[in-house]
Amino acid sequence: MTTHMKGTSRRGYLDLPHGQVHYREAGRSGAPALVVLHQSPLSSATYEPVMELLAGHGIQVVALDTPGFGMSDATPGQWSMSEYAASVWQAVDALGLGTVHLLGQHTGALIAAEAALSGRERVSGLIFQGIPLYTDEERAEKAETYAPSYTTDADGGHLKVIWDRIRGLYPTISADSASRQVAEYLSVGPRYGVAYPAVFRYQVDPAALAGIPTLLLHGTEDVLDRMNDVVTAAFPHAPLVTIPGGTDFVAEEQPEVFAAAVAEHVLHAPALASPPPFTPVYTATADAAGGRGGTGRSRTGSLAGPDAAGGAQ
Template sequence: MSTHVTHLKGATHRGYLELPWGQVHFRRSGPAGGPALVVVHQSPLSSATYEPAMAALAAHGLDTVAIDIPGFGMSDATPEQWSIPEYATALWQITDALGLGKVHLLGQHTGAIIAAEATLQQRDRVLGLIFQGIPLYSDEERAEKAARYAPGYTPAPDGAHLQVVWDRVRWLYPTISAESASRQVAEYLSVGPDYGVAYRAVFAHRADTAALKGVPTLLLHGSEDVLDRMNDVVTAAFPDAPLVRIDGGTDFVAEEKPQEFAAAVAGHVLAHAAAAAPPFTPLYTAVVEVTGGRAGRARSRSGTLELALTRPAERSGAAGAGATGTDPEELFAAGYAACFGSALGVAERRRRVSAGPVTVTASVTLGTRPGGTYGIAVRLAVTAPRCPQPVLEELVALTHTLCPYSGAVRGNIDVTTEVTGGS
C-alpha cells in the first residue's frame, strides 16, 4: 500500500496561499503553463484524496492544482457558516492567487456543487467541467439530510469519539482499505467536531444545472461511488455529458486506480484545451529592420537601436576575442531575461511576497538537429539570495505561466530553469 494513501502528506509540491479569511493549502503537479485543472474534493475530507493521481495527471501534461476547501484538510476555517456561492467566490480568489486564468474544474460531491456554482459565476473562465459524483438531491432529500446526515461528535476523554468517526467512515465506505479509512479519520479530526459545515451549505443550495448547458462536461466516478445511484437524475440533468464509470472504483477511485482515473480526466481536459488561448490584444509593437542577415546591421524604426551583427563563428574561441557587434541569440537572451524578471515581479505581487534582489541570466544556445536543421535551447538561471529556496521555486513556476516569452517558446524549444535562493 502506497504511503501516499495513508496520510495527508505526499510527494507532490505543496504550498499555502494567503487569502482574506486565512491560509489555503494546495497540492500542485505538472508543467507550468499546461492545461490548468483545479480539483475540489468532497467534504469533510481533503486534497489528499487526489495525491496518488497527481503524478499520473502530470504525465498527461496537465497543470493540476488540488486545493483544500477552506475549513478542511490543512486550510484555515471560514469565519462563519458559508453558503455555496461564498465557497465558489473563494474558489476564484484561490484561482487568481495561483495565477491561473482559464481553467478546467473537477469537483467531487461537495466539490462538484462548488464547481458548478463557480462556473455560473465566471463561465468565461471555465473550459470544461468534470463531476466526480454530483449530489442533485430533491427538495425533500435536502431537507431530510439537513436534519440528520452529519450529527458531528463530542470529544471524549477516553477517545470514544474516535470510534464514532471510524464507524461513520466504515458505514459510508465499507469496502475501502483500512489505510484509506485511517486517513479519513484524520481528515475528520482536522475539521473538528462540527464536520458538517459544508454539508449544510450543500443541503441549503439548489444547483441550477440548466444554466450549465453548453459547458463541456464529463461525468466520471467509480462504479461503487456512493452517488452512482443518482446516475439517472444526473444524466437527465446533463444529457450531453458522457458518463464514465471506472469498474470497481469507490469514491476514492483516484487513489485506487490513479492511472485509469488520470487517463479519463486528461482525455476530457485535452479535448477541450484548445480554447485556452486568450484573445490577443496588441499593446506595443517593436519594429527592427535587419540588412545583411547575421553579418549585417539591425536598426529599430524608433532609432534607439542601431548595431552591427556578427556570425557565431566570428565570436567563438580565440578568433572571436576582438569581434564587435552582437547576434540574434544575445538579443533573444536579453529580451527573455528582461521579460522574465518583470513577470517575476508580477508573481511576487500575486503571492504577496518579496524575493529581494533578483538576477535573471538567460543563455541561448544555437545548435544543429538531425537532418542538418538548426535549433535553439534556453537556460534561465534565477538567483535571489534573500529569498528562501522553496518560495523562489514557487515564484519561478508561476512566472513561467505569466511571461510571454515562456508562453511563446513552450513546447517548441527546450527551456531549462535553474533556481538559486537563500537557505
C-alpha cells in the same frame, strides 16, 4: 498507493481574504490547468496518488483544501455555496492561473458548478465526480439528520465514532484510506459537517451550465452512482464514464485509469464558444407564445434599446 496526508506533490499556502488555503500542485506551469475540489469533510489528500500521473499527461493540476478542511483555515462563519465558489477564484487568481478546468467531487462538484456559473468565461470544462442532485425532500431530510457532531471523549471514544461512520459509508475501502479519513475528520473538529448546510440549501441549475464541456466520471461503487439516471437526464450532453469497482476513492484505488479519463477530457474537450463581439445595451426577460405569429410580453418593462420598435428580422 499513497493514502496518507503528505505525498510527493508540491504543497503550499495561499493568503486569501478569509485566511490561509492549503494546496497541492503538480505539472508544468502554463500547461492546461485543472483545479480539483474534494468532497467534505475530507481534503486534497484524496487526490495525492493521481497528481503526478495527471502531470505526466501534460496537465498542471492544483488540488485545493476547501476552506475549513484539511490544512486550510476555517471560514469566519457559516458560508454559502457562492462564498465557497468565490474562494476558488481567489485561489486561482493567487496562483496566477487563467482559464481552468474544474473537477469536483460531491460537495466539491457543487462548488465547481457554482464557480462555473459565477466565472463562466474562466472555465474550459467541468468534471463532476459524483454530483448530488437531491430532491427537495432529500435535502430537507439530510439537513436535519446528516453528519451529526460528536463529543471529544477523554478515553478516545470519539475516534471509534468517526471510524464507524467512515466504515459505514465506505465498507470496502482500505484500512489505510479509512485511517487517513479519520485524520481529516479530526482536522475539522466535531462540527465536521460545517459545509453541509450550504450543500443542502443549494440547487444546481444544469441548464445554466449548458455549453460548458462536461464529463461525469466516478467509480461504480461511488455512493452517488445511484443518481446516474437523474444526473444524465440533467446533463444530457455530458458523457458518463464509470470505473468498474471504484469507490468514492477511485482516484487512489485506480489512479492510472482515473488520470487517463480525466486527461482525455481536459486535453480534448471542445473549446468554448467565443463571447459575442458586442456589448448589450439592454437586457430583458420576456414570455413568448404562438411562434412567429404569436405574442410576446416583457417582464422587465418597456424595451429601451435603440432598435426596440423595429421588430424581428
